[in-house]
Each structure stands twice: as C-alpha cells, then as structure tokens.
Amino acid sequence: MIQGAEEEPKRGTVQFYEKLYKTKIIGVKSIGEYSDPDQYFSAIARQVGIPQLAFKAVEKKYGWKITDDYFMNAMVKGSSVQDDWGIMVTRFDKKAVEKMQEDKLAGKSVSPEKFKEFIEMKMVVISYDGKISFPEEEKKESEKPKNK
Numbered sequence: 001m002i003q004g005a006e007e008e009p010k011r012g013t014v015q016f017y018e019k020l021y022k023t024k025i026i027g028v029k030s031i032g033e034y035s036d037p038d039q040y041f042s043a044i045a046r047q048v049g050i051p052q053l054a055f056k057a058v059e060k061k062y063g064w065k066i067t068d069d070y071f072m073n074a075m076v077k078g079s080s081v082q083d084d085w086g087i088m089v090t091r092f093d094k095k096a097v098e099k100m101q102e103d104k105l106a107g108k109s110v111s112p113e114k115f116k117e118f119i120e121m122k123m124v125v126i127s128y129d130g131k132i133s134f135p136e137e138e139k140k141e142s143e144k145p146k147n148k
Contacts, residue, residue, distance in 0.1 A: 012080025041078025054087040084127040
C-alpha cells in the first residue's frame with residue numbers, strides 16, 4: 001500500500017456512509033450490535049436524510065404531504081450489497097385513525113381490514129447517487145402492451 005494513501009472504508013460500515021454522504025454519523029453502533037440489520041440501516045438513513053428525501057419525492061409525484069389531515073411514516077430498508085435504499089412511505093388519514101382508536105377504547109370491534117381503508121402506501125427507491133424511482137410505476141410501464 002502506498003504510504004499516506006487512505007484505505008476505502010468497508011462497504012456497509014458507518015465510515016462508508018459518512019464518506020458517501022460527506023457527513024458525521026453519530027450514535028450508530030456496528031451492524032453486529034443490532035438484533036436486526038434493518039435497525040442499523042434505518043439509523044444511518046435517518047441521519048443522512050433518506051426519509052426526508054422520500055417524503056419530498058412522494059409530495060412531488062403524488063401531492064402527499066404531512067398536514068392537519070394526514071400524517072406520514074417511512075420504513076427504510078438498506079443493504080451492504082445494494083446501491084440504494086428502499087423506502088415504504090405510508091400516509092394515514094388522521095381523523096379516521098383517531099376514530100378507530102376511540103372505537104377500540106370504547107370496546108367496539110375494529111377490524112384490521114377496516115384500517116387498510118385509511119392507509120396508503122408508495123414504494124420509493126433512492127440510489128446512492130440520489131436518483132429517485134418508484135418501482136410500482138416502473139412495473140406498470142413494463143406491463144403495458146408493446147405497440148407493433
């Protein structure tokens with residue numbers, strides 16, 4: 001090895017993501033210290049702003065945003081072998097969810113199927129170079145019949 005040359009950080013390590021995103025990542029332990037690797041990647045993703053990028057992407061494409069009527073959540077999947085983040089963005093109707101919670105507290109039966117009526121989901125993929133895609137849209141495009 002050339003003296004003074006920096007060794008590249010091992011892929012998937014905190015140092016790898018610090019170099020990739022040019023930021024200091026604080027409080028994230030090594031992947032082996034987590035009971036689930038998703039906890040590790042999610043902790044890194046939060047610090048480098050991946051959920052916020054996904055929220056901006058669904059706002060731009062679908063008009064979704066956090067308002068008095070809706071709240072959103074992001075579940076992030078990362079990997080040390082892929083060059084992207086997979087994010088499931090969910091949007092909940094606040095009033096409907098609050099009503100269901102009230103019904104449940106009042107002892108009324110609340111079907112999990114009913115909950116599905118008040119939640120919407122979109123998948124977002126954000127590559128390490130910042131390219132944003134929507135797998136559902138790509139799948140729909142590939143399923144369209146080809147004109148001959």
